[in-house]
Amino acid sequence: MSRILRIDASSRSHGSFSMEFADYFQKKWLEQHPDDEIVVRNLAKDAIPHIDENCITGFYTPKEQHTDALKSATRLSDTLIDELLSADVLLISTPMYNFSVPSALKAWIDQIVRIGHTFNFDADKGLYGLVEGKRAYVVTASGAVFSNPEMAAYNFLDPYLKTLLGFLGIGDVNFISIEGTTTDEKALEKSKQQAIKEIDDLVCQVPDEARLAQASN
Template sequence: MQQILVVQSSARQNGSLSREYTANLVAKLQAQHPEAKVVTRDIGANPVPHLDETLLNGWMKPADQQTDADRAADARSNELVDELLASDIVVIGSPMYNFGITSTLKAWFDHVLRAGRTFKYTETGPVGLTPDRKVYIVASRGGRHQGSPLDHQQPYITTAFGFIGIQDLTFIHVEGQAMGEEEAGKGRAEADKALSELAA
């Protein structure tokens, strides 16, 4: 075990449940793997750039036609892919915003779902190139959405990681946080239980 990558995508630093529960989870993982280095990518605080023409040039234009800006955008993007590939365990803090993931997490996926690096096109369709690894996702939600057709968070994350070859996902749900004190407490108790079972 060499590296644990933590991707935080809540827009808030204070009162964020995804940050709180990912921190608890990471503490447990560190106790299990004291030798592992923890790398945090806080895209809630420091969003990665959206895809733009410069970056697409960096990815797709022949090298001799690229500008310095194209190459710099490509290098920044490669850093995110390298960070993912170098990590044995990935922990994602994912609040549900408007039924899906945050736009900051979507932008991160836009960088790491990369042709030629994490997947490739073949005659029979795209194939993942990323060796499988453990991914934990703390999904915090105001409502309760597990199994609901309104949940575009868990299915998207599952599809995106599956597309590049990562299948070993565990979701920890912190739900019901905008449904009153009792439901919020129940949602936290369920998340606490899920975390304690993980550590067992």
């Protein structure tokens, strides 16, 4: 059995394309892996606070020296990092807002990117990620069509998330893009069909590790 951590970042509770296709992904996933557990964090319903001064002090203070104030300021970060580290698969659904991630998702990111927990630094290795052995799927929705070469330079969402997840140690990242949601009906229809195909292919490609392990015993 695997655990999937699903992070939903759209501010919309109705009509969100990124959530619609994350729902489709989840449905297909559970058809293939019925025993898997899905843990959902909806960042619009359950907003993550921005990191504040105590929180940052807590991030850079060894745990054994944490005062009650620092413990309390870093508690949410501890919880969110535990959720991430205990997941096998990360599914993020996110809109593009102003060419990048919504602030709701950035707030989650600021809580989980933490030295000594999800990345580290030493003189020999430099910076390295600690979130190992995971695969990520990112479902994005954008009003414009960034697969058009003349728009590609405006897309700071996919490259940012790819770099960030890679920094944490998650190199296996698959993007599913729903494009043209506010500007181009034809492109939207095309990208929706493509997304269905990509999700079907991606979910079927995943080996059921538990079953394979059982079979070899």
